[in-house]
Amino acid sequence: MAVPRIAGLALAVCLATPASAFADDGDADADADTAVAPFRFSIGAGGAALLSGAAGETWRGLAEIDLYPGGPLGKVGGSLAVRSLLLDPFGDAGLATAGVIYEAAAARPRLVMALHGEAGIAFGPDGADRLRPAIGGGLKTHLGVIGPLALATDVTAHVIAEDVDDLTLVFSLGALIAIAR
Numbered sequence: 001m002a003v004p005r006i007a008g009l010a011l012a013v014c015l016a017t018p019a020s021a022f023a024d025d026g027d028a029d030a031d032a033d034t035a036v037a038p039f040r041f042s043i044g045a046g047g048a049a050l051l052s053g054a055a056g057e058t059w060r061g062l063a064e065i066d067l068y069p070g071g072p073l074g075k076v077g078g079s080l081a082v083r084s085l086l087l088d089p090f091g092d093a094g095l096a097t098a099g100v101i102y103e104a105a106a107a108r109p110r111l112v113m114a115l116h117g118e119a120g121i122a123f124g125p126d127g128a129d130r131l132r133p134a135i136g137g138g139l140k141t142h143l144g145v146i147g148p149l150a151l152a153t154d155v156t157a158h159v160i161a162e163d164v165d166d167l168t169l170v171f172s173l174g175a176l177i178a179i180a181r
Contacts, residue, residue, distance in 0.1 A: 037075065040068040042142060044152050044178030050084060053160070053170030055125075060094070061085035062174040064154070066101055066114070066140075075103035079116050083156065084172060086124060093124020095134055095158060095170070110144040112180070122160045134160045136170075142180050152176040 048062040062085065068077035079101045085094035099118025106112045117137035136158030142150045154174040159167055 037068070037070040037073070039070045040077075040181055042066040042150070042152070042178050042180040044150075044176035044180075046152075046174060046176035048084060048154070048172045048174035051171040051173065053158075053168045054084075057086060057088070059087070060172075061087050062154070062172075062176060064140075064152075064176065064178075068101075068103065077101045077103075079118060081118070081120075083158075083174070084122075084170065093122075095122045095160070096120045097134065097136075097158075099137070101140070112142040114140045114142075116140060116156075122158075132160050132162055134158045134170075142178060144180065148179045148181055150178045150180040152178045152180075 043065045045061070045063040048060050050058045050060060054060075060083075062081070062083055064079065064081040066077060066079045068075070077100075079097075079099045081097045081099075083095040083097060086092045097118040097120030099116055099120075101114050101116040103112060103114045115137065116139075119133070119135045122132045122134045136156055138154060138156030140152060140154045142152045144150045152175070154172075154176065156170075156172050156174070158170045158172075160170060161167055
């Protein structure tokens, strides 16, 4: 019978395998935890489609800068962005934000996924010449193409406060060409 021979072979392999092969060697985990994160950045520009909250033109401009200082901050960094920038007439409306970004997952150097939360001001014709507060966040993904060149996508949601009783929810899908390190 083949089954007893296979079971006997499996038992012999298990008994012959040193116990250290199954032991959790804490050195690899300790090295990963104590590794100092390097300085990283990304700068990019492209376009975004507003899925909601657009008064008029839904295709808008997008520019972002992400900085990860590294060191003790590790995967946490800062972000500056100009979102939903009206293209015609250029710069008449948009959303300027600053925020915190967290590298949630990465298969460096090719793929990075980061969560971001930010606050800023909306400006432009939707609210006449008033500046309106905004808060939001989203998910940004960088896919390395060649060298420092990357394609990036950014899915965001922002709440813009026109007045206490008048809130606007803006969903946008952005695509950027970025230089990332």
